[in-house]
Amino acid sequence: MARRAGTLNLAAGAAAAGVGLLTLVPLAAVAWRAGGLPAPGPADWAVLRFTLWQAVLSATLSAGLAVPVARALARRRFAGRGLIITLLGAPFLLPVIVAVLGLVAIFGRAGLMNAGLSALGLPTVSVYGLGGVVLAHVFLNLPLATRLILQGWLSIPSERFRLAESLGMGPAEVRRFLEAPMLAAVMPGAWLAIFLVCLTSFAVALVLGGGPGATTLEVAIYQAFRFEFDLGRAAALALMQAALCLAAVTVAGRAASRPGPGAGLDRAGARVPAGGIWRRAVDTLAIGLATAFLLAPLAAVVVSGLPNVAGLPPAVWAAAGRSLAMALAATGLALALALPLALAAARAEGRGTGWGAIAMLPLAVSPMVVGTGLFLLLRGLAPPAVLALPVTVAVNAAMALPFAFHALLPAARALTADYGRLADSLGMAGLARLRLLTLPRLRRPLGFSAGIAAAFAMGDLGVVALFGDPDRATLPLQLYRLMGAYRMEAAAGAAVLLMALTLGLFWIFDRGGRADA
């Protein structure tokens, strides 16, 4: 027992130190270089209010709307269900610029929705403003919430539903005794993850916010760094952002500390009860609406880009290969960080949420500040262009960590609660435990986490701009370069290629994990 806890704590400690090195240390480096932190002014507080408000709205709507969709997907079995589950992940995994252009094609002034409205003689709707920011955030994050909550549903062993059925429980009782506790365990984590993503929103807030009224903290940090070169102000704003995140982590962590549904026998067959016609209609509607909402903008991207894929210049294909290799490396590192942290968090249940807070740090610290801090720290060690690749991999792994951690946590908790004591009493520890118990039991969330990490690394752009190596551009950077050179059509083709590769990677990993879903 002691030995087991020792190894685990060591691994989790090492992961935590790695995360600290990639987040807090760069933040400190920027503050140190600035020589101090100025107090925030009144404009900064207005920015903070808007940031907080849009993040709360976006997270609440995304998580709330995800419940009926996840429930429908857990209950229903139909042809194409697996495909829909994979495709639903796409918006979250797309580079923001591509997602925004897809959204505009549907909801913009000249978009399909307004074309439909005016064809019907109805007034058109402007998407720009707080509504547009929230719409885009729901578009980007509803899929993540759906997947996290769906994991929760699938983590309820089928024996529980059978037992409920044989006890004569109706839908209301099933909801009360099985589903509600599961949601109470899963929802805070899902809400938190989305809240944090939206807190550091940059391009979405700017493009769909319609103007400077929709300034988020990340935009203000960007301005402080790029427009004013005021490192102190950038660090102070980043610290505000981090404090907000930690407060949210604490609140959500308190709300989420409930036990899982208990162990089962992994029997296939009886699943979430399907219910009658009324529930079938509700589920069909939920799946139909979510699919239309999420896939229409993607379809717009594909339609405009697909004809240009074949004619893409060689430089774009080379970049695609580089991005793939980087994504795989980042995936390995992300899992190596997430697994020990999730296991340690599950074991430390009820004694604070320290591990969880550490896993959330990469979302809490501004990417702009992380990039700048790492640049300041590493510049003396080697030429930035040489460091570009390892830094990109490390930062991408860290950025994926919060999602991987939250996908793993419920299963890790269940594992500890259901098998932890048995494994301890058998003296199962170290690699044997990892191989025989942990990895097989966590297979599903591990696959999902790997998929998210890989997709994240594929789509990343921003953090490492300072380390730029012109001869080793990644696919998203090539996409931006094409746009910057007026080649919008080629860029649309590159966007489709990026989307296909990202989804492909996600699908392969996720598929490996949920062979039984």
Next chain:
Amino acid sequence: MRPFLIAAGLTLATQAMAQTPVLTVYTYDSFVSDWGPGPAVEAAFEAECGCDLRFVAAGDGAALLARLELEGATTDADVVLGLDTNLTGRAAATGLFAPHGLTPALDLPIGWDDPLFLPFDWGHFAFVYDSTKLADPPGSFAALAASDISILIQDPRSSTPGLGLLMWVKAAEGADAAAMWEALADNIVTVTPGWSEAYGMFLEGEADMVLSYTSSPAYHRIAEGDDTKAYAAFAEGHYLQVEVAGKLAATDAPELADAFLAFMLSDGFQAVIPETNWMFPAVTPAGGLPEGFGDPVPAERTLYLPPEEAAAVRDAALAEWRDALAR
């Protein structure tokens, strides 16, 4: 073992001696992309300098300057290429740049006497529209504000053209700039973080006009054979952007840096600019501008704030912009 070590040592020594000198040029990312001027410029300069020209890319002009400020005197850069006149005030204040010592004849709509920075290309900001969709483009900011024509602009805090528009309105309207922004507010569809987002959305039909350059229609004409894009000529004039390069005082290759700055104003560099950077070359190459590139805005309709003035009005202009558009 020993003969091997000696051989290895000799090989290394020969390599070090034979090593060609390196010139490191910091520039913005789109300059070095496969579609920018970088590859052709590198080949042309290396053919005559007997050196290795290495580009280091850092985002856009503002990111370039930020990187330089982070690195300070310990920077590896010998030359920085790609700042514009809205940034040169701040760049000069870092004290990192050395005088270029050149007095070349330039084809610029303004006189040039900056001792630290030399221009390599220039262009005027303008609102670009599709002539098949907008029959009657506005002829001034006032006409635009009075119309219901929709525009896409860029954020001055994160984008060079965005900052250019801020200066344009300030230079054209002076004390009335705040009122003009308020009048323009209902024409603005949205404010994007960079040029690419706005231009992409414009091509998708999201607005009638987009803030870009007078040379943008030339790209569509020359590269795509598409004659439908044009820019709206404004009576008050168009704001000038001049892109410049400068030599670092701490360079370890001052002669090469000087040679590069001189090369920058020769045909080998300038002839590449129009059809890769889609800007006007600072020295018109011997072959003239490419067919269909169009004429520049004449000097008398050029609006321009010199670096010190631009730096002085920037923060107040930004505050006006933010207050008018925050609504």
